[in-house]
Amino acid sequence: WEDSVFQTQSCLENLVSQMALSEQEFSGQVAQLEQALEQFSALLKTWAQQLTLLEGKNTDEEIVECWHKGQEILDALQKAEPRTEDLKSQLNELCRFSRDLSTYSGKVSGLIKEYNCLCLQASKGCQNKEQILQQRFRKAFRDFQQWLVNAKITTAKCFDIPQNISEVSTSLQKIQEFLSESENGQHKLNMMLSKGELLSTLLTKEKAKGIQAKVTAAKEDWKNFHSNLHQKESALENLKIQMKDFEVSAEPIQDWLSKTEKMVHESSNRLYDLPAKRREQQKLQVMSPPPRSPI
Structure with missing residues (x-):
């Protein structure tokens, strides 16, 4: 009977020891998970603040600068994706212990959701800025083309x-x-x-x-x-x-033509007999145009 009691006592002591070790391991893994959650949460908060600063810009230069910064944030977010998988793995490790993990599960899923939202926000932010610049370029291109068409119409008769x-x-x-x-x-x-x-x-x-x-x-x-x-x-x-x-x-030729026309008109008024006609004909024959200047 004493041996049985001793054996039972030994088993209980081993069980207590195992439970203590299990509790210690659980606490260690929980601390590790909480630290990872805290670090990742701080990163997400920083990226969220940086994305907020990129909104409300209007000039082309500002939009381009914000696009590049947004792209840098998006790249950093994409490189941080393994952190989400690491959080899932740590949470799965805790499932070995018979404990209520709803608190930690909620924290992990909440951060992963926040991470995905930030990725989408950064991606859409870059896309929107690119679209704005695309629209502005197309408008400027159309304005110039329309001006050129109008200019050609305005000056067409000059050709x-x-x-x-x-x-x-x-x-x-x-x-x-x-x-x-x-x-x-x-x-x-x-x-x-x-x-x-x-x-x-x-x-x-x-x-x-x-x-x-x-x-x-x-x-x-x-x-x-x-x-x-x-x-x-x-x-x-x-x-x-x-x-x-x-x-x-x-001008000299024009003057000569004018004088000749005048003389012909005057002579026509005196052509009442044959001798007069002959005299007028002789006058006209002796008239010659002035020498032309080289053009």
Whole structure:
């Protein structure tokens, strides 16, 4: 009987010892989990505050800067994903113990949910900022294209063949006035170039190529349009000089024609007999046009 009691006592002591060890192990793992939860919670709080600071920006430069910062936060969040798996593993380890783990389970699931929400917030924030810059670039591109179309319509008649010096002067004046007031078009082009350059820093290589193609085409259109206007301006100036020189050289001939017309008109009033007709014919025959100046 004494042996039986001793054996029972020994078993109870072993059980108490095991329970003590189990309690110690449980407490250690709980402390480890709580520390991991605290560290991860602090990180999430920091990232949430940083994301909040990126909202409410308006200028293109601010949006680009916030996009890059948001992308950095998103990268950090994605690199922190193994922490969520580690929390799940630690929680599963505690399931070996016959304890109520609802408190720890709630903390783990709550932090993982917060983590997923922050990932979504950071991702959408970057997407929204990219979309804003895309829209602004498209608007600037359309504004420039519309200005260019209107400019070509406005100056189209200047490229028609002028029939006289008055039309030459009118077309020349219109081109010169347009060139002196083309700052608006230059401003629209510069706006589009600036927005395209900023947008390209956010995009993938393929998307950036598409933006650069539009920018290059717009610059070429502007260059060709201005070049055509300057060429036409030069051509009209030369034509105006030639027409003026022609008018000067044609003045003696015009004077001679006027005098001849007057003489013919006067002589027709005196053609009442044959001798008079012969005398008038001789007068007209001796008249000759003045020598023409080289044009």
